Amino acid sequence: MVAYPIVPKVKPQDAYDMRQLTLTATLEFYDVPQIFTATDATGTRYLCTLYYNETDGYRYLGVQISEPRLMAFIGGQLDLRDAYKFPEVENALYIVNVVDERIDATPVLAVDVDEDMLPEPGYFFDSVDLSTDSDLQADTYQLEVPAHDRITFSTLISRMGWHASSLGKTLRKIAAL
DSSP, X not given: OOOOOOOOOOOHHHHSOOEEEEEEEEEEEESEEEEEEEEOTTOOEEEEEEEEETTTEEEEEEEEOOHHHHXXXXXTOSOHHXXXXXXXXXXXXXXXXXXXXXXXXXXXXXXGOOGGGSOOTTOOOOGGGOOTTSSOOOOOOOOOOOGGGHHHHHHHHHHTTOOHHHHHXXXXXXXXX
């Protein structure tokens, strides 16, 4: 007979714990970061957007997000509002508070998120707008693709979640250098 440890029942309020996040990239910045990405101690990624609440002031609404979905957002394929309205997992929304260098995320239920906390519909990020002094770091690669492999290359682009038009703009910028 195998002995299994007894798992204590967790009260709902104890199940939701505050997490400390680490800033990974600032995607939009106007006086303060408007949209940024962060990770927690386990490597989970978060996409955070600034909102204003009359009682609490400025805060961020964060959502857990996978790497492919984050790349779809950065590539201009995912509406920012959809990332929050249709998260990949349950209980993926967080109220993110930034004080000095500390970033804390507290879980919030989707039913408790007010409409004014969500981004406006129709916002698609354009990675071409990233400035060179942005916190987002990227590697640059030079690819030479033979004509007979262009279909394979196009398939690779779509499977990686890269938006073809953004990639085309980037390639034209590189060609101009």
